[in-house]
Amino acid sequence: MSAGRQLMRYDVGMSLRDRKRARVRQSLVDAATELFERDGYERTTVADIAAAADIGTRTFFSYFASKEELLFPESDRRVQATVDAIAARDPEDTPVEVLIRALYLTGVDSDDLTDRLAALRLRLIREVPAVRGRALQIQLDAQQQIAAHLAEAFPEQLDRVRAGALVGAFVGAVTGAVQVAMEDLPAHHDPKEMRAAVEEATGVALRPWMTTRPH
Numbered sequence: 001m002s003a004g005r006q007l008m009r010y011d012v013g014m015s016l017r018d019r020k021r022a023r024v025r026q027s028l029v030d031a032a033t034e035l036f037e038r039d040g041y042e043r044t045t046v047a048d049i050a051a052a053a054d055i056g057t058r059t060f061f062s063y064f065a066s067k068e069e070l071l072f073p074e075s076d077r078r079v080q081a082t083v084d085a086i087a088a089r090d091p092e093d094t095p096v097e098v099l100i101r102a103l104y105l106t107g108v109d110s111d112d113l114t115d116r117l118a119a120l121r122l123r124l125i126r127e128v129p130a131v132r133g134r135a136l137q138i139q140l141d142a143q144q145q146i147a148a149h150l151a152e153a154f155p156e157q158l159d160r161v162r163a164g165a166l167v168g169a170f171v172g173a174v175t176g177a178v179q180v181a182m183e184d185l186p187a188h189h190d191p192k193e194m195r196a197a198v199e200e201a202t203g204v205a206l207r208p209w210m211t212t213r214p215h
Helices: 003-008 016-039 046-052 073-087 095-110 116-127 130-153 158-182 191-209
Strands: none
Touching: 003 046, 016 046, 016 116, 016 130, 073 095, 073 130, 095 158, 095 191, 116 130, 130 158, 158 191
């Protein structure tokens, strides 16, 4: 995805200052993607990425804490989108339905799980211990945060342990589906095809958690 297309999704309602920050942020992600692919992750420095994005190295750190963070630019937004979906649930919704709806809505707004960066991220998670460690930490933090909100929203159906198990199944299903789909689909795959595969696999994995709607 180009920076322009990505930014169009977030421009509505943003101030001029926030739009500028979003453009710089996306420029850093785009530059890092190019450099990681061309020169390799280990050989690419923060200074290299900042220079490619035409900003200073000090400025880089006002956007990302490290070069590992550049590989996960949407992680916080995806967690917040899931938390928002839980808060906006309908009275008849089940926990599984809320999680699947959040997956669908974030997929509509972002190609973060299916684009060029996603393929690069999966490869680097396999190859680079620092990236793998950061990915695990992000995943664990996200699961804990989402599970806490889910248990609070559905106290009659879930305690914190069951909520943690459900969210773990959800995140594991998404992660596993993305990994396999990325390997099976051609390099220039249709993101819609990828999203459909992920949503289908997630639904299958969460089927044991499905419950009858309350009357």
